Amino acid sequence: MPPFLWFLLLPVPMPQALAIADDPAPGLFRTKAEARKLECEVLTTAEAQRRSPGRIADPPPRGSFMDTQVMLCRAPFFSEGEREARDEAVLAGLNTASAEWAQAAAAAAPGVTWHVDAFYPGQRVASKLAFAAKVALVQRGQAVSDHVPTLAEGDLEVLGAREPLDAYPLACRRWSAEGGLPTGHALLGVVLLDGRETALHAGVCREGAWRWVL
C-alpha cells in the first residue's frame, strides 16, 4: 500500500481514543486523585433517566449490538479536605439516615408533637442534622415544634460527668421534671456517642423515659 494511504487510516483509532479520554476511571487523562473526587454510580437506564431527566437517551427499541451501562457521575459540593472525614461521612448519608430516625421515632411514639435536638461536636453539622430530622418527621406526617427543651447549668454539669449512655436517660427525666416536655410531647435526640463512628444513634424521650430506637 502506498505510504500516503496510511494517513487516511489514522482516524480509525479515534473513537477508541475518545472513549478512553472520556472515561472517568484513572488512566492517561485522569489521576487516581481526580477519579476519586467524582461520585459515580452504575444504574439501569430507567433509574438514570429518573435521576437526570432529559440527559439519558432512551435505548433503541430493537436493542443494541453492544452491551451498555449508564454511569452517573457528579462532583461533590465540597472538595476533599474541606470538611472533617467524619463530618463528610455523616452528611453523605444524611438523607437515608434521617428517614430511618423518623421512621423509628414515629413507631416508638406515635401521635406526639416532636422536638428535635442533635448532640454532635460542631454546631454547624449539629444544626444540619437536627434540621434533616425535623424535615423527615414532617414528611412522615408528624407534628414538629421548633422549641428545643433546655436544662439548667447545674444539670448540665452533672450530666457532663456521667457516661454518655447514662446521661441521656437522666437528661430525659430532668426535661420532663422541668416541664420542657409536657404530656403529648416527645424529644428525638440524634446522638454521636463515639468519635470513631459515622452512623448516629437516635433516642426518644417521652414522659420522662428515654429509649434508644437506633
Add this chain to the structure above:
Amino acid sequence: MGTSRRIGWAALLALGAGLSGCTTVVYQPLKGLQRPVALEPRTGNFTGLALDVTCLPADTLERADAERVCRHVRRLFADQGAQVRTSTKLGAGAFEKDAQGPNPPLKLKLDLQARTHRVEAPGWGWFISIYTSTLVPAVSEETFTQDVRVRDESGFLLGAETWQGRFVEYFGIGYTGLQWALDHTVRTKEEMVTEDNAQKDFSRDFDRQLTQLIFNARMRAEVLRRNSPGPVAVGGPVP
C-alpha cells in the same frame, strides 16, 4: 530483507508481545467505596467481638471466589482482635452452635453478596487493536456490586450498605508501555496504576469501609442492648 518485510515482522512481534499479556487493569471506586471513614483498620479495634461471616456465591461469583473473600475478611477482622468464623452457606447449619461461657462476647453476623457484570471489548475494538499491533488498546470492563448486611444475634438489621466498583482492563502493548513509563518516571507511588496496584487500591477501600461498617454496627448493638426489656423492633435501617 526488504522494508515491507521488516515492517511485517515488526508488526508480528508487536502483536506477539501484545497477545502475551500486556494488560493494565485500572480500579475506579464508584458508590460508597471512596467515602471518608473515621476509623482505620488497626489492631484492637474489635477486641471482644465475635463475628460470623457468610460469603454467598452467586451466578457470577463461584464458591471458590466466595471462599477467598471470606478468608480475606477473616484475616482483616482477626487482625483487629475479633473472633471470626466464616461460611459460604446459608441456613442454620452454616455455623456450629458454640458453648456460651459466663461472659459471651457480643456476636454479629455479616453477610456478603457480590454480583459482577462484565462488558468485553466490542469486535471493532479488537479489530482496531490488532490492526495497530495493539498500540491502541482493546478495552473491557467489569463492574461489581457488593451488598453487605450486618445483623445482631437475633437477626435485627444493624447496618446495610451497597458498594460499587469498576475494573477497566486495557489490553495492548501501547497503553501498557505508556502507563509503565509514566509509573516509573513522573508518578508518585500512590498514583501508580500498573502491576497489582488496582487490586491493592480496591482491597484498601474495601477493608476501610467494612471496618467502619462493623464498628458502627457494634456501637448500635451495644446501645440497643441498653434498652430494657429489649430493643424496639421497628425493622431497623432501610437497606
